[in-house]
Amino acid sequence: MTTGSSSTSRPTAGGDGISTFKGQERALRADRLGTGGLLLSVLAATAPLMVVAGVMPTTFAVMGIVGQPLLFVVLGVVLILFSVGYAEMSRHVHNAGAFYAYISRGLGGTAGASAALVALVAYNALQAGIYGIFGFEVSDLFATYADVTVAWWIPALAAVAAVGALGWLKIDVNARVLGVLLVIEVILVVVFDVAAIGDPAKEGLSLHAFNPETLSGAGIGTALCFCVAAFLGFEQAPVYAEETSRPHVLVPRVMFLAVAGVAVFFAVSSWALTVATGPSAIVGTAGKESAGLLFTLTESRLGGTFTDILHVLFVTGMFAAMLSLHNVVARYAFAMGREGLLPSAFGRTSSASGAPAAGSLSQTVFSLVVVIAFAVADDKPTGDPTAPVLHLFTWGGNIGALGVIVLMAAASLSVIVFFVRRGAAAAQAWRLVTSALAGLTLLVIAVYTVKDFDVLVGAGPGPGSPLSRLLPGVIGLAVVVGLVQGAVLRSRRPEAHARIGLGNEAFQLDKAAEPKP
Numbered sequence: 001m002t003t004g005s006s007s008t009s010r011p012t013a014g015g016d017g018i019s020t021f022k023g024q025e026r027a028l029r030a031d032r033l034g035t036g037g038l039l040l041s042v043l044a045a046t047a048p049l050m051v052v053a054g055v056m057p058t059t060f061a062v063m064g065i066v067g068q069p070l071l072f073v074v075l076g077v078v079l080i081l082f083s084v085g086y087a088e089m090s091r092h093v094h095n096a097g098a099f100y101a102y103i104s105r106g107l108g109g110t111a112g113a114s115a116a117l118v119a120l121v122a123y124n125a126l127q128a129g130i131y132g133i134f135g136f137e138v139s140d141l142f143a144t145y146a147d148v149t150v151a152w153w154i155p156a157l158a159a160v161a162a163v164g165a166l167g168w169l170k171i172d173v174n175a176r177v178l179g180v181l182l183v184i185e186v187i188l189v190v191v192f193d194v195a196a197i198g199d200p201a202k203e204g205l206s207l208h209a210f211n212p213e214t215l216s217g218a219g220i221g222t223a224l225c226f227c228v229a230a231f232l233g234f235e236q237a238p239v240y241a242e243e244t245s246r247p248h249v250l251v252p253r254v255m256f257l258a259v260a261g262v263a264v265f266f267a268v269s270s271w272a273l274t275v276a277t278g279p280s281a282i283v284g285t286a287g288k289e290s291a292g293l294l295f296t297l298t299e300s301r302l303g304g305t306f307t308d309i310l311h312v313l314f315v316t317g318m319f320a321a322m323l324s325l326h327n328v329v330a331r332y333a334f335a336m337g338r339e340g341l342l343p344s345a346f347g348r349t350s351s352a353s354g355a356p357a358a359g360s361l362s363q364t365v366f367s368l369v370v371v372i373a374f375a376v377a378d379d380k381p382t383g384d385p386t387a388p389v390l391h392l393f394t395w396g397g398n399i400g401a402l403g404v405i406v407l408m409a410a411a412s413l414s415v416i417v418f419f420v421r422r423g424a425a426a427a428q429a430w431r432l433v434t435s436a437l438a439g440l441t442l443l444v445i446a447v448y449t450v451k452d453f454d455v456l457v458g459a460g461p462g463p464g465s466p467l468s469r470l471l472p473g474v475i476g477l478a479v480v481v482g483l484v485q486g487a488v489l490r491s492r493r494p495e496a497h498a499r500i501g502l503g504n505e506a507f508q509l510d511k512a513a514e515p516k517p
Contacts, residue, residue, distance in 0.1 A: 082435070119403070121478040230262070370396075
């Protein structure tokens, strides 16, 4: 891909070597994150306690899939295959746009523009969805432990404000906040795992959940989507590439550590749930207890104090996930603004903290509008008071998961095209094979996700439910609108179109092309 001169004012280099634009930085600051900080930042988005207490019981109950532990192992293998090519791309492309930057380099600027919009929509949806369940859980904590009734949207709006404020701070501060919350969550879940294995149900330490026969059934595709959503976070490592000192080393290392660690952790934890109830009873018990399954099991084995702490950490874990997703959305907006896919204001960072200020603010405003909209919908005394909250969580979460699955499938294809066009197909042959296998698998999962979206969102049985088509249609619309935007940009501003996916490299090229004094 070639670059051309921009029709707007070119950036200049500041004294510290960072490209600036009218006094504001046009690049994220490097050397903020090492392996530990980067790993904690990306893992926080997985919200391990939220997955164990929320996603796993739902998958057992709604899908009736006893073999969920095996699904995590299988998906761990698929995502490691995906990461092989994805990580290799990170050695050649350092851009806060990650997914869309990679897709741009492989499939062209128009496809990259589409991917950028899909990513922005998907991660915003994921972020907004968590605010719903966060508000509901905090409200429940007030009611349970303080006997105070608090509307769900009050703590949700407070979280929007807190996350927005932290988004303006330096990334190393955010990494410490995320890291502390994450480590405590993991420790508590491990304690439960040990307790469950040490005190199994009457069926003992059964490995039935790892039997491939447990994966049969109509709900397998939907269960795969749930489990893929549990992994989300590892793919965000390249988003922080510009903020590390050695991105070609740290980003691949963190991705493989994240995928392998998440796969093992969730496989063991979901197996522990089956051991604690018995494989034959896990589906029925999860259906009865729903999100209370984990807390019921810890109450009987570890006591009320441990369970109370777990309830609180359930909330803080969601906060960590929201903070991590906020950072990712802000950086996608920054990358898009820097390359003309959003207004140029989005492509500038705060001179005080180096954070992508406009992207951070826009994500906060979006979340604020969504929470208020669902709060307004929660004013019908004759209806289900939890419906708007649960809808916000399930709709946002599953729209976001579908979008990321589509992006991973497209990124797998872009890896293949990228190296073939560079004449490196022979040297990268095994990576291209792994990318092809991962891409085809992810595409199948995406198809099954759309097919079963009525189950995912609880929109009612049968393909005729409007929501089962409208909600995944959000991602489809983002794909189409992004393609149109890319095509228009290519026609009207070819020099800007040529810069899509180049990130800060484009500005360095501009600087090098300037006449020497």
